[in-house]
Amino acid sequence: QVQLVESGGGVVQPGRSLRLSCAASGFTFGSYGMNWVRQAPGKGLEWVAVIWYDGSNKNYADSVKGRFSISRDNSKNTVYLQMNSLRAEDTGVYYCARGYDKPDYWGQGTLVTVSS
Amino acid sequence: QSVLTQPPSASGTPGQRVTMSCSGSSSNIESNTVNWYQQLPRTAPKLLIYESNQRPSGVPDRFSGSTSGTSASLAISGLQSEDEADYYCAAWDDSLNGWVFGGGTKLTVL
Numbered sequence: 001q002v003q004l005v006e007s008g009g010g011v012v013q014p015g016r017s018l019r020l021s022c023a024a025s026g027f028t029f030g031s032y033g034m035n036w037v038r039q040a041p042g043k044g045l046e047w048v049a050v051i052w053y054d055g056s057n058k059n060y061a062d063s064v065k066g067r068f069s070i071s072r073d074n075s076k077n078t079v080y081l082q083m084n085s086l087r088a089e090d091t092g093v094y095y096c097a098r099g100y101d102k103p104d105y106w107g108q109g110t111l112v113t114v115s116s
Numbered sequence: 117q118s119v120l121t122q123p124p125s126a127s128g129t130p131g132q133r134v135t136m137s138c139s140g141s142s143s144n145i146e147s148n149t150v151n152w153y154q155q156l157p158r159t160a161p162k163l164l165i166y167e168s169n170q171r172p173s174g175v176p177d178r179f180s181g182s183t184s185g186t187s188a189s190l191a192i193s194g195l196q197s198e199d200e201a202d203y204y205c206a207a208w209d210d211s212l213n214g215w216v217f218g219g220g221t222k223l224t225v226l
Contacts, residue, residue: 047215106160
């Protein structure tokens, strides 16, 4: 069965960096685009970034452009989100989701807290 | 402020039919299909409807979706207590080159 497991969240000070990972299993990872979507505490869903199945194309939300970078390693079935210059408003649960045309399976999320 | 607009709340009694709306624009709902997600408390979102009106395997046919122009709707018939959740619409936006979500509708089963 399809499984997505996020890791790497934690408490970090404003201005610092964090790298999230999403390990995939149960499907042919290299055939699917992958997304990161976040949810601030008590708020709705906000799409963050998407990467094509082969890493050839990446798109970002305006709120993270220039600060966050999405990448993938198809040999490790893992997608990453490098987050730099973190701000308080980046606080939330970060989910990875499979598929750039139809995000269908989602991981359970990893919590990022940006606070001094 | 979400790109797609959803009413913040909806409610119904068991057995009733409820609908919830999602309003967008020419660059998202009018140009691309809509997905609907159900998020139960303290869980990850679950795909409920894709391509505006298709149900993934395992989703009951009580759930249905439709679109018209720049708007989309989700209908739930035969409402059950376990349907109490937050519901989000989503669509690809050609101008933003990314996914946009509605702010979510919290469904209460009275």
